[in-house]
Amino acid sequence: MSERKIGVYVCHCGGNISDYVDVDRVVDAVKGEEDVVVARTAMFTCSDATQQEIYDDIQQLGLDGLVVASCSPKLHTFTFRGVAKRAGLNPFLYTQVNVREQCSWAHTDDHAGATEKAIRLVRAGIARTRLLEPLEPTVVETVPKTLVIGAGIAGLRAALGLADIGLSVVVVEREAEVGGWVRRLGPMYPHDKVGADLIRQLESEVRRRENIALFTSAEVVRKAGSFGNYMVDIKTHGQSSMTMQLQVGSIIVATGFDTYQPEEGEYGYGIEGVVTLPEYRAMLDAGEGPLIHHGRVVQSVAYVYCVGSRQGDGGPHQYCSRFCCSAAVHSALLLHRRDPAAHQYHLYRDMRTYGRYELMFLESRDKGSLYLKFPEDEPPAVQRGTDGRLLVTVRDQLTDQSEVQIPVDLVVLVTGMVPRENEELVQALKLPVGRDGFFNEIHPKLRPVETVVDGVAICGACQFPKNASESVASGLAAVTQSAAMLKRGRAELDPQVAAVDPELCSDCGTCYGICPYGAISPRDLTTGKRVAAIDPATCKGCGGCAPECPERAINLQGYTRAQILAMIDGLTKEVV
Amino acid sequence: MTVLTPDLVDQVRENAEFNASACMNCGVCTAICPLGSEHLPRGIFRYVLLGMKEELLKQQETVFSCLLCKMCEVNCPAGVHIVENVRTLRHYFDRQAFGL
Numbered sequence A: 001m002s003e004r005k006i007g008v009y010v011c012h013c014g015g016n017i018s019d020y021v022d023v024d025r026v027v028d029a030v031k032g033e034e035d036v037v038v039a040r041t042a043m044f045t046c047s048d049a050t051q052q053e054i055y056d057d058i059q060q061l062g063l064d065g066l067v068v069a070s071c072s073p074k075l076h077t078f079t080f081r082g083v084a085k086r087a088g089l090n091p092f093l094y095t096q097v098n099v100r101e102q103c104s105w106a107h108t109d110d111h112a113g114a115t116e117k118a119i120r121l122v123r124a125g126i127a128r129t130r131l132l133e134p135l136e137p138t139v140v141e142t143v144p145k146t147l148v149i150g151a152g153i154a155g156l157r158a159a160l161g162l163a164d165i166g167l168s169v170v171v172v173e174r175e176a177e178v179g180g181w182v183r184r185l186g187p188m189y190p191h192d193k194v195g196a197d198l199i200r201q202l203e204s205e206v207r208r209r210e211n212i213a214l215f216t217s218a219e220v221v222r223k224a225g226s227f228g229n230y231m232v233d234i235k236t237h238g239q240s241s242m243t244m245q246l247q248v249g250s251i252i253v254a255t256g257f258d259t260y261q262p263e264e265g266e267y268g269y270g271i272e273g274v275v276t277l278p279e280y281r282a283m284l285d286a287g288e289g290p291l292i293h294h295g296r297v298v299q300s301v302a303y304v305y306c307v308g309s310r311q312g313d314g315g316p317h318q319y320c321s322r323f324c325c326s327a328a329v330h331s332a333l334l335l336h337r338r339d340p341a342a343h344q345y346h347l348y349r350d351m352r353t354y355g356r357y358e359l360m361f362l363e364s365r366d367k368g369s370l371y372l373k374f375p376e377d378e379p380p381a382v383q384r385g386t387d388g389r390l391l392v393t394v395r396d397q398l399t400d401q402s403e404v405q406i407p408v409d410l411v412v413l414v415t416g417m418v419p420r421e422n423e424e425l426v427q428a429l430k431l432p433v434g435r436d437g438f439f440n441e442i443h444p445k446l447r448p449v450e451t452v453v454d455g456v457a458i459c460g461a462c463q464f465p466k467n468a469s470e471s472v473a474s475g476l477a478a479v480t481q482s483a484a485m486l487k488r489g490r491a492e493l494d495p496q497v498a499a500v501d502p503e504l505c506s507d508c509g510t511c512y513g514i515c516p517y518g519a520i521s522p523r524d525l526t527t528g529k530r531v532a533a534i535d536p537a538t539c540k541g542c543g544g545c546a547p548e549c550p551e552r553a554i555n556l557q558g559y560t561r562a563q564i565l566a567m568i569d570g571l572t573k574e575v576v
Numbered sequence B: 001m002t003v004l005t006p007d008l009v010d011q012v013r014e015n016a017e018f019n020a021s022a023c024m025n026c027g028v029c030t031a032i033c034p035l036g037s038e039h040l041p042r043g044i045f046r047y048v049l050l051g052m053k054e055e056l057l058k059q060q061e062t063v064f065s066c067l068l069c070k071m072c073e074v075n076c077p078a079g080v081h082i083v084e085n086v087r088t089l090r091h092y093f094d095r096q097a098f099g100l
Helices: A023-030 A048-061 A073-086 A100-104 A112-130 A151-163 A195-208 A277-286 A323-338 A357-367 A423-429 A469-485 A509-513 A561-571 B008-013 B028-032 B044-050 B051-059 B060-065 B073-074 B083-096
Strands: A007-013 A037-042 A067-068 A095-099 A138-141 A145-149 A168-172 A212-215 A219-226 A229-236 A242-248 A250-253 A256-259 A275-276 A299-309 A343-348 A370-373 A381-384 A389-394 A404-408 A408-414 A417-419 A456-460 A492-494 A498-500 A520-524 A530-536 A555-556
Touching: A007 A048, A007 A112, A007 A343, A023 A037, A023 A112, A037 A048, A048 A073, A067 A073, A067 A112, A073 A095, A095 A100, A095 A112, A100 A112, A100 A151, A112 A561, A138 A145, A138 A408, A145 A151, A151 A168, A151 A195, A151 A212, A151 A250, A168 A219, A195 A212, A219 A423, A229 A250, A250 A423, A250 A469, A277 A323, A277 A408, A299 A323, A299 A389, A299 A404, A323 A343, A323 A357, A323 A408, A343 A389, A343 A404, A370 A389, A370 B044, A389 A408, A389 A417, A456 A469, A469 B028, A498 A530, A509 A520, B008 B044, B008 B083, B028 B044, B028 B073, B044 B051, B060 B083, B073 B083
Parallel strands: A007 A037, A007 A067, A067 A095, A145 A168, A145 A250, A168 A212, A250 A456, A275 A408, A299 A343, A299 A408, A343 A370
Antiparallel strands: A138 A492, A219 A229, A229 A242, A256 A417, A381 A389, A389 A404, A498 A555, A520 A530
16 A cells, blocks of 8 residues: 555664574564565664665665664664654654563563564554654744742852853742842851852842842742743732733742751650751851850750651651751861860761761861761650750660760751642642652753753752752753753754644543643634644643543644554564 | 760870770771770770760770780771770779779
């Protein structure tokens, strides 16, 4: 029926594939498939030589379909799309078949079975390719303006970075004042720069810039549109409450964290003299000389680490909060400096003063800080002593597992970071939230600040616990990603998205609620008929809507109903 | 259960050297001690640092039986001056137990 010309390339991957899958047998089995004009193996299909071979085949044999059976599409989709494009073939007339992760690596104990599975997968790939049609990327023009949500240290620094590149910036802060947690801090590690000063410096710089608009007591309540051209509604609170609409090209989320609030009675929290790390910092930052609490000099302090972090299988906070070991040790150094006579006991599970912060740990030991390691299943107990002081009972694994009691004036619960409640923003932006409650990036190493929502980047401690310098570094990474996309002026988006056939659509409304990205909305045709329409720039091509449509009016381009059925036929065909 | 005496290390030290804060409890000293003494030196130093006075006072015999051979000190990965610390401890026992 059709007269396609398809080339099939089956990869050895050195031996990664061919040690288990008989690649010659695969080629023999599929070379007679309808429309296949060339089928061969290659030692490394991704090598320059084989890419050239495919290029020549496309040009000389006039191929109009390409099937590469090698590794995961995550690895080389763009490589082979590039080959097709260079040779003048529409890049979407190519199918990647994964015979490495799905055959050779998965079935090392069954060579025959792995080979048979590879044959079926390649046949399915061919069947799909026979029905592929050329697709062109969706092009959107980008608005050279970025919305930064949150004016903590990361958000403020990101705003300046964007402005330096020449983009307009709108900063929206929920609180009445900018600066978040850092504004409340005195000297911060590692250089003892005062947090409030850093924020003052950033804020005055931000206010001086003409291309930065800063709104405090304001929140983002709605986002519409797509990457490059978002419409956002911002609501301001207070005396002049109003909602305004802004057009921006990209969004950077820097909403920060909350500190863990211990339960009443957790490590004695609630007893006079038992405080959290932020409460302790406020006490330290308030004065000079020996620390005074309730009119008495604090002669001894016990720090209990990992409160609200590393809670094990049962707890909601299973992660390490990273910043708290260094922050507590730094606080201890501040007190050592102010009052060398003060006794300081650190009750820990594991000390994680990573990188250069290790030097603070060593310094604190030299200054007299004592470190006691308690067993995970036997945490320290805090009780009121008879003399008005506090009594901490702890088993020290470093002293013959001895159980000791430490009389102290103050107990500091070294509390970690927890995700901030931001349900409205999560809903408005469709932000991906991880199981731990923090926002998720696409790839922790290679795309560490981008989210699955195109043009929406995350940075700072809303992503996972970070200290101030790490937050700023990720903020500037988000600046680079945002600016790189906006400075191009236009964005090319993947055309493998869902589309509605207006002839078949009955406007039943089923799909509107299904789309997790809010890409589907009703549209009136010139004929007067109302149908569902999918914005190709907002659609992610997840395919969630297609099977739900009772009229079968929705197709995912590149994975249409006909293509999927043909693939199933290819998969189930007898292997001879 | 021991209640800690916070300034024990100052009592031990008086004007002499006592520094064991770099000790990370690896146990090389215990393993290498030719006397096979279980407590010397890391356990005893820990008693001093934390302020476990009762436990320390029970170790008089061990502290004075030390050969000062320095096997532990030359092998200590944290560079603790173990032998100097033991001398300081002997002075402490002289004052504490014998009133010298």
